[in-house]
Amino acid sequence: MCLAIPAKVVELRDGDLAVIDLGGVRKEISLALVEDVWPGDFVIVHVGYALQKLDPVEAQKTLALFAGLAASEAVA
Amino acid sequence: MKYVDEFRDGGLARTIAARIAAEVRPDRTYHFMEFCGGHTHAISRYGVTDLLPANVVMVHGPGCPVCVLPIGRIDMAIELVLASPPTPLRKAGCGPSGRGPSRSLCTYADTMRVPASGGLSLMKAKAKGADIRMVYSASDALRIAREEPDREVVFLAIGFETTTPPTALVVREAAALGLTNFTVFCNHVLTPSAIAHILESPEVRDLGTVVIDGFVGPAHVSTIIGSQPYDYFAEEYRKPVVIAGFEPLDVMQAIEMLVRQVNDGRAEVENEFTRAVTPEGNARAKALVADVFELRRAFEWRGLGKVPYSALRLKEQWASFDAERRFTMTERSVADNKACECGAILRGVKKPTDCKVFGTVCTPETPIGSCMVSSEGACAAHYTYGRFRSEASTA
């Protein structure tokens, strides 16, 4: 019920709507809850709404943390 | 899939596991509660516990909105629509038994199978003729109301802070469209109040105390409310909280961060899910929720009982969209099935296997208690992914 997925925005449509790509599957969702989203951005999607934008730099830092690297090495 | 697969990498999982093993003190045990069903699901599905040292114990919390929805609320929803059989479309105001147009209930799929009183569930009520429809999104319910103006369309809204903003949006849209046949039966609940309740509720005396050294904090709930609301737990209860994403590596990394905090004697809010969670959360979503909803003085949670200021209802201003104000709905409280241990499981006091009917009478196909309904419930997660492992180890 609370699960949400990161998905790539591929197209903006009228009325705060957008098309996302989920591993090849396309779906229309609402962007009414988020600001400043453009095609190519990743958003966290839940029950048909984007809840938040995904920050690629922070994602990279987290992956570096898993590997035990300092965050600065990851984004450098 | 990008931002999914990298966070499930087996090699990295072993790297984090090795670090956790090196950091835990052999002379103590660490109990961490994952509040969210999403984490419970990830832990069971990816066998995270198998990668942890024996003295790091994960305690499942109440964080599945389906699991905490009490029987009484489902009964109220069923009553609202069961007496109103689907009939061919007719003019508004002249339905059966003189009570106006027939009613339709729209809800998310997971809610359909939650056991209610008298052997019913929404699914069974539907089979009996009630017009109950599964929707993927709150906007689908609104669309049905627009397309079928002769029906009273009630959206049974459930969920934590993730599903609340969409509900707020559709209420405002319905108002903007001037719809008079759309209402919300609001069952939205708040995560921080439930965590506080677990830490201080008087019922722990009956159910036993659960030792909690720290919390794995909700991922998607925090995308909306941010990490700040958890500062209170760190300060007031001296419990570390690490907000974590829902992929297995996120959970493991959070566990490592919790172990470190415990070892250092710290109790802080840390954020592992920085790729989507900020301290403030989503300002636009929070403003929408504040515009449409207000706190209920108390709300019953399945398994936790009445929790003060733990749920929302529509503000007076939006009263005409509130099913509880618009229709006669009587609040009621119904006890769980006697055999069911959901109450203790939701508080982390017992494990699914402690329940006598687990996996025999109660299965995901025939749930007795709500923890067996959604894949994020502790019983369903354990049944689906953990059962054979624990059976093998006890054989």
Ligand code: SF4
């Ligand atoms: S196994 Fe079924 S009845 Fe027992 S606690 Fe879990 S959900 Fe409740």
